[in-house]
Amino acid sequence: MSDTTQTGPMRAADGTPLKKSLARALRRQKLRALMLIAPLLIFILVTFIAPIADMLFRSVENQIVADTLPNTVRALKSWDPETGELPGEPVFAGLAVDLQTAAELKIHTKLGSRLNYESPGISSLFRQSGRKVDDIGKEFQKRFVALHPAWKSGETWAALMGSDEWLEQARGWSRDQGPEPRFRLRKSAANALPRTGEVYLAFARDVQGTGRKAVSAEKPWPVLFTALAQDLGQASPEDIAAIDGPAAPLVQQAAAAISSFEPYSYRDAFIQMDKAWGEIGTWEVIKLYSPRYTPAYFLNAVDLELTPHGIEPAPENERIYLKLFWRTLWMSLLITFCCLALGYPVAWLLANLPSSKSNLLMILVLLPFWTSLLVRTSAWKILLQQQGVINDVLVWLGLIDDANRLVMINNKFGTIVAMTHILLPFMILPLFSVMKTIPPTYLRAAKSLGATPWTAFWRVYFPQSVPGIGAGSILVFILAIGYYITPELVGGTQGVFISNRIAYHISTSLNWGLAAALGSILLAAVLVLYYTYDKIVGIDNVKLG
């Protein structure tokens, strides 16, 4: 009617654009649908997507070095390992502050374990140094206390570093009022003494975190004196003069006296603590892993190494991952093929037998499905082992010699047999559901047209069952490529999959980054295969039922 003469967008009866009014009409419906799936969506997001994303992130994440040794990492930037010389005094000075702080916070061992993946032995270096490193702080503490005994007191430090406002609040505080007011840095002090400010902030947060004592009542960390000495040595006189607050005279006195301090070599102190600090390799590793993101885990996952001299192949005896990936791939393909070869006739019988018989067969197919995976795998152990049922029967039949019993378990054969058995239902069920929809008249029609039973099957029945083969194969292959328990139990060393290695890094070596990198590669490989499969077979041709 009027629509025919109208130009521009279509309009609803009330004059609003039709698109808008349609969207509005559908919005409620969409919202309701969204609310219905919301529980599942949230569940999946929280328990599945988020952890996976986190794990993927872990494969490149390397915050721990920069977070734990911020001053060291900053100072290391200007160091070139190619010169063959140890890093300079500023690096060791930074390390002195960082390591003491980390030791106080008890996070230095974590960093040690992290770097230990890259260079074995660093873990113990960090652990042992962590125990001794506060000797450095105590040395400076002695010097400051000699300057003025007030430096020994926590109150002096609180007065120096705390803001006036916080000092006011903290003065009236007693424990029964609840937690102490949150510590705030004095701006002028933090500006003049940046390292001291950072360390004191960490100290105050640590004390307030435990909540046992007031910040001013806690004995100051020795590292504070190291940081203060370093800051005073570098601070400009104006900044020092600008420090205000009750402890200002004390720090100004110290600043004046700092040049009279006996020279102190941080480097010597560290090398004395552990010879490893004097080795260039230690510093190379720290510098190499100081960026916040690293490709090292991925390189390790493909048998490469990140070295100061670039990317290099891992030592011969450590190259296992590529081999494992390759093995996982071809064994999964072989298992998929075995499942198809064994499952196809069964699915055909299931689809074509009269229902009384096919129901019985279906129960036989599903029965193992309802049995615990562990039980089934253990059953294979009993059957396949050298003193097991199969070997016993073969020996009894005289087919093999008692001395030459077949090795059928703890190798690839065992893994393939057990996994084929376990994954068989995943092949049979999609095949069955597709075959069920192929009417038997097609075969009859083909035969009536003159095709032999084989031609009829191959030209008419088989092509129509391809969607089932596709679905079953992709299901079995993807399950197989990530399988863990069965290879772990029956695979020995020769039959394990990449997932066993991932599990090892997750739960035993605790190298989560490498585990995440291996997992990411596995995920990517599956996605690539899936994509290729889609290109070749077409995912529309996959029917799960």
Added chain:
Amino acid sequence: MFDDKTGADAAFVEFDRVQKSYDGETLVVKDLNLSIRKGEFLTMLGPSGSGKTTCLMMLAGFETATSGEIRLAGRPINNIPPHKRGIGMVFQNYALFPHMTVAENLAFPLEVRGIGKSEREEKVKRALDMVQMGDFAGRRPAQLSGGQQQRIALARALVFEPELVLMDEPLGALDKQLREHMQFEITRLAHELGITTVYVTHDQTEALTMSDNIAVFNDGRIQQLAPPAVLYEEPMNSFVAQFIGENNTLLGTVKEIKGDTCLVQLDHGELIDARPVNVSKPGDRTRVSIRPERVETNKARLQPGAHTLKAQVLEFIYMGDIFRTRLRVAGNDNFIVKTRNAPDQVRLQPGTEIEIGWLPQDCRALDA
């Protein structure tokens, strides 16, 4: 299209005392004897479960006869597997291969026979043209309508030039108009090509319009084998009479038989003339059957001395080309009379009493 080697009247397909049992306890097909001439269009008609499809499947080779012999062109085929019988078949749901195009579907029987590519293409094209589907060679079956699929299925069954084509309720899934059109197409093709056709249906109209001969199946036996007109007009027993077309039946007892007429006393008391079909002696119970269109309501048209019956009009239904009148006759409330919608035809008013009669040869005394 085919040379007639055996002569027009010699049996091309023969069922010789064929029996079939699936479970070893009951016979689905009981003692079947049937011979089909070359070029004949034979329809197996019967209710579901009457054994007609089983017979077809035995002929095609998908079921084996439990006993008896099936011969094709004089050769026993009991032990020949279906793919070597060379019989074309059209299935109920067409059974077109969904993963092949129309042309590939048609080429399939030629391919498995090892026919060369160029000859194959030519034959496929000819077969498609034959069913007026030449433009659809590249389509998939799923892209075709039911009627088009039907034509393709037909073309596929004919493309390898079989001498015998079997059709298992091929038109069951089509709507009425298309079905009527395809009935005509199939008969035309069958006669043009001179193919022997065995057609299974439960639709009697289909059977009547298409066939040279109809075998009416019931209870595993052929009840009557006859051309459509004979079957309709001279049913040999009350099952056939009931199954083919509409029928009025009245129960009674034979009083006397005189040559080709007999006198029947109805249970309601009236006496009528009838033609004895399967009654043998006076005193036999009989079911007399009269086609609704053979009942005469105009007394002037009856032979003098013919028996008439009193009838009460219960219902008058106007159906366009015909009038359908329901009467109460001899205690039967479902006595139907069909009259042509002619200008002089009287439209009977419900409630009026009339007299009806018929020619004795139209009233058949059958088994009770």
